[in-house]
Amino acid sequence: MENKINYTKAIQELEKIVSEIEQGEITIDILSEKVKRASELIRICKEKLTSTEEDVSRILEELKTD
Amino acid sequence: MSLYTQHSALSTQHSALTLSQLTAGIQEVIEGSFSSPFWIKAEIAKLNHYPGSGHCYPSLVEKEKGQIRAEMRGTIWANDFQRINANFIKVTREPLKEGIQILFRTLVKYHPVYGLSLQIIDIDPSYTLGEMAREKIETIMKLRNEGLFERNKQLELPLLPKRIAVISVKTSKGFSDFINILENNNWGYAFTCVLFPALLQGDKAVDSIAGQLKVIGRMAEHFDAVAIIRGGGGDVGLNCYDHYLLAREVTLCPLPVLTGIGHSTNETVVEMVAAYNKITPTDVAYFLIQQFHNFSVRVKECQEKILSSTMKMLEEEKRRWEEGCRRLLLQTDNLIKLEKNKLQLAGSRLQYKPGLLINEKQIRLRNMADWLTMRVNQLFVQKDQQLALLDEKLKLLDPQLVLKRGYSITYFEGKPLMDATGLKPGDEIHTRLYHGKIYSEIKLKSE
Numbered sequence: 001m002e003n004k005i006n007y008t009k010a011i012q013e014l015e016k017i018v019s020e021i022e023q024g025e026i027t028i029d030i031l032s033e034k035v036k037r038a039s040e041l042i043r044i045c046k047e048k049l050t051s052t053e054e055d056v057s058r059i060l061e062e063l064k065t066d
Numbered sequence: 067m068s069l070y071t072q073h074s075a076l077s078t079q080h081s082a083l084t085l086s087q088l089t090a091g092i093q094e095v096i097e098g099s100f101s102s103p104f105w106i107k108a109e110i111a112k113l114n115h116y117p118g119s120g121h122c123y124p125s126l127v128e129k130e131k132g133q134i135r136a137e138m139r140g141t142i143w144a145n146d147f148q149r150i151n152a153n154f155i156k157v158t159r160e161p162l163k164e165g166i167q168i169l170f171r172t173l174v175k176y177h178p179v180y181g182l183s184l185q186i187i188d189i190d191p192s193y194t195l196g197e198m199a200r201e202k203i204e205t206i207m208k209l210r211n212e213g214l215f216e217r218n219k220q221l222e223l224p225l226l227p228k229r230i231a232v233i234s235v236k237t238s239k240g241f242s243d244f245i246n247i248l249e250n251n252n253w254g255y256a257f258t259c260v261l262f263p264a265l266l267q268g269d270k271a272v273d274s275i276a277g278q279l280k281v282i283g284r285m286a287e288h289f290d291a292v293a294i295i296r297g298g299g300g301d302v303g304l305n306c307y308d309h310y311l312l313a314r315e316v317t318l319c320p321l322p323v324l325t326g327i328g329h330s331t332n333e334t335v336v337e338m339v340a341a342y343n344k345i346t347p348t349d350v351a352y353f354l355i356q357q358f359h360n361f362s363v364r365v366k367e368c369q370e371k372i373l374s375s376t377m378k379m380l381e382e383e384k385r386r387w388e389e390g391c392r393r394l395l396l397q398t399d400n401l402i403k404l405e406k407n408k409l410q411l412a413g414s415r416l417q418y419k420p421g422l423l424i425n426e427k428q429i430r431l432r433n434m435a436d437w438l439t440m441r442v443n444q445l446f447v448q449k450d451q452q453l454a455l456l457d458e459k460l461k462l463l464d465p466q467l468v469l470k471r472g473y474s475i476t477y478f479e480g481k482p483l484m485d486a487t488g489l490k491p492g493d494e495i496h497t498r499l500y501h502g503k504i505y506s507e508i509k510l511k512s513e
Contacts, residue, residue: 021376028380049255
């Protein structure tokens with residue numbers, strides 16, 4: 001769940017930065033800081049696509065004890 | 067009826083009829099009793115149309131509260147089928163198919179080999195809603211009245227639905243298709259599927275699927291979505307998906323439900339209330355992958371936009387900087403030109419002015435020289451006059467002139483005498499006169 005919120009927040013923050021840059025709300029002075037943050041968010045999002053969220057066996061065990 | 071009489075008589079004699087004698091008897095009874103056609107209403111559970119021969123052998127059922135009460139095989143001969151089906155399509159815009167209720171005109175037929183069947187000679191297409199459809203409508207109405215119908219559809223599917231609780235049968239083709247597509251996707255998207263086995267058709271499917279939905283609901287935090295996957299089975303027994311209890315359980319599921327029940331009949335109520343009905347298991351799988359694509363595209367778009375916007379900003383900044391530099395140069399150049407002109411002007415003035423100055427000074431010098439000459443001459447004249455005056459005075463002081471006027475000078479020991487002190491009688495003195503000298507000896511002196 002936490003991860004889900006994280007990547008959802010990540011893309012929201014990322015898209016906010018994009019719109020800020022596109023709207024010209026970012027000055028050249030803080031541009032590099034924002035671009036750095038954006039690339040970090042892009043990395044988080046891309047990782048989410050290919051990373052396994054939860055251990056299947058853990059869920060199965062929970063099923064057995066259910 | 068002669069058959070029954072014969073039967074009882076024969077049984078007492080322990081003798082037997084042949085099977086064909088029996089079937090001939092049955093045929094005689096049935097076709098004798100049902101000699102004229104009837105109007106019957108029933109549902110086509112399965113159409114069984116054979117395009118090769120053109121004949122159709124529909125499975126006809128009657129249901130009550132989801133349970134099958136009666137079932138009979140029908141026969142529609144190729145000629146009849148063409149005419150009936152064409153008429154049916156004309157009226158309902160749908161071909162004859164499974165899952166529909168029909169009102170048909172039929173002859174009850176018995177065949178010694180193929181058994182009892184209903185030979186359908188006409189269908190009334192205006193009678194389209196059968197008991198199944200009515201049940202379905204009732205289910206829908208009930209769910210709507212309870213405010214549940216849209217409930218599952220309102221759940222938000224996570225951006226990346228990667229943890230899927232699958233309600234299916236492990237050995238079914240639908241399930242293996244579904245898993246294959248998800249696990250062998252070309253983009254490396256990671257899905258976690260957990261199978262919750264259940265019966266997927268027939269009357270028992272209602273409790274089976276509903277039970278698993280409840281189990282999944284209790285551990286909803288581990289999953290992003292539920293997929294009901296069925297495929298490879300026939301289309302009979304799907305009315306469980308119109309069942310109120312099952313449809314209700316789907317609406318109550320805390321996770322979005324995706325359906326891939328894989329059939330060609332009308333949309334079932336479960337599919338209607340599910341958050342996403344993708345019809346086939348493969349389509350559910352592709353739909354999930356599409357969500358990943360969508361997310362991936364969003365991320366890529368951000369990446370590209372940031373790149374292009376940043377480049378644009380930097381270029382603009384560079385352009386501004388260059389523009390600034392250009393203007394600075396231009397301004398500086400102008401300033402330098404301006405100052406240069408001033409200097410040149412000042413220079414040319416300087417060249418001209420010293421001449422003037424020199425002239426001025428020269429004039430002043432010349433004037434001063436003139437003045438000096440004049441002054442000197444004046445002085446000379448003055449001095450000449452003074453000299454002349456002095457000369458006059460000097461002339462008056464000349465001893466010769468004094469001596470001429472009767473004065474004389476007495477010298478003692480070569481010096482003029484102004485005082486008698488120191489002189490004693492007997493000292494010789496001499497006196498100079500205007501003309502000549504006299505030498506005397508002092509006889510007496512007085513002071």
